[in-house]
Amino acid sequence: MSSPADPAKTRNLAASHLPCPACDDGPVGRATVGDYDCRAFRDALGSFATGIAVVTACAPDGEFVGLTVNSFNSVSLDPPLVLWSLDLASPSLAAFRAASHYVVNILAADQADVSQHFATRQPDKFGDLQLCLGAGGAPLLHGCCAWFECANETRYPGGDHLIFLGRVERFTHEPARLPLLYHGGRYRHLARD
Numbered sequence: 001m002s003s004p005a006d007p008a009k010t011r012n013l014a015a016s017h018l019p020c021p022a023c024d025d026g027p028v029g030r031a032t033v034g035d036y037d038c039r040a041f042r043d044a045l046g047s048f049a050t051g052i053a054v055v056t057a058c059a060p061d062g063e064f065v066g067l068t069v070n071s072f073n074s075v076s077l078d079p080p081l082v083l084w085s086l087d088l089a090s091p092s093l094a095a096f097r098a099a100s101h102y103v104v105n106i107l108a109a110d111q112a113d114v115s116q117h118f119a120t121r122q123p124d125k126f127g128d129l130q131l132c133l134g135a136g137g138a139p140l141l142h143g144c145c146a147w148f149e150c151a152n153e154t155r156y157p158g159g160d161h162l163i164f165l166g167r168v169e170r171f172t173h174e175p176a177r178l179p180l181l182y183h184g185g186r187y188r189h190l191a192r193d
Contacts, residue, residue, distance in 0.1 A: 052107045052180045052187075054118045055084055057099035057152075058137035064126045065095040066139070068119040070182050071161075072104055080168035082148055085161040091121065093162065099152055101136025102166065106146035106173075107180040109189045114141065115180060135169050146173035 056066040067090065075081040082104060086093055096102065107115055118125055130142040135149040150166030157163075181188040 050182050052111075052115050052182050053084070054105045054107060054114060054141060055086075055096070055102055056105060056139045056141065057096055057102040058133075058139070059095035060098050062137075063095070064139050065092045065099075066118050066125050067092055068115050072106075075165065080171075081153075081165055082150060082168060083163055083165045085158055085163045088160055088162060096152075096164065097155065097162070099136065099138070101134070101138045101169070102150055102152055102164070103134050103138040103140050104148040104150065104166075105141040105144045106148075108143055108145040108174075109178040109180050111143060111180055112187050114143075115187070143177075144174070145177035145179050147171060 050070040051072065053069050053072045054066050055069055055072075056064065059065055067086070069084050069086075071083075071085040073083050075083050084104065086096060090096075126139065129139075131139040132142075134140045134147070135151070138149065140147050140149075148166070148168050149170040150168050152164065153167045154165040155162055156165065178190050178192070181190065
């Protein structure tokens, strides 16, 4: 795994990691988009606790791509479908669109450093990580609590994001590992029962 990041930086994904031109470029850091305050909308969305995942793929040129998301959802049990979304401005968009498969790596509670690592735009995010290859050559990250290997089946426009709908071909999970959570702009952890 990657070496731990600075603890001060791993506590939360600060607004600087999630830039929003509509929110952050205004004279006082807030902007009104349509009939709502964009920053307030983002803050309200942050009241919904989510898990954190890293989506990885092997681009057609053989290069690995990966990024941190909390937009992962189950869609259907029969057939098994999941979805996640990616900002249209992401430099990884073309690689994910073209990849035959991707893996949704659900991060465990002790992987906040992995989340931070994949939330950056550094060029080689995989150099020092332990990996194994899944469907379509997509990398699976070690130490996660679940993995979903998905065929890159369908994509839908979703405003400033592209929604990826994947057909799950294989999955596995480690029930003893607790997930990493995100709520109110900070990483959170489940308490053991």
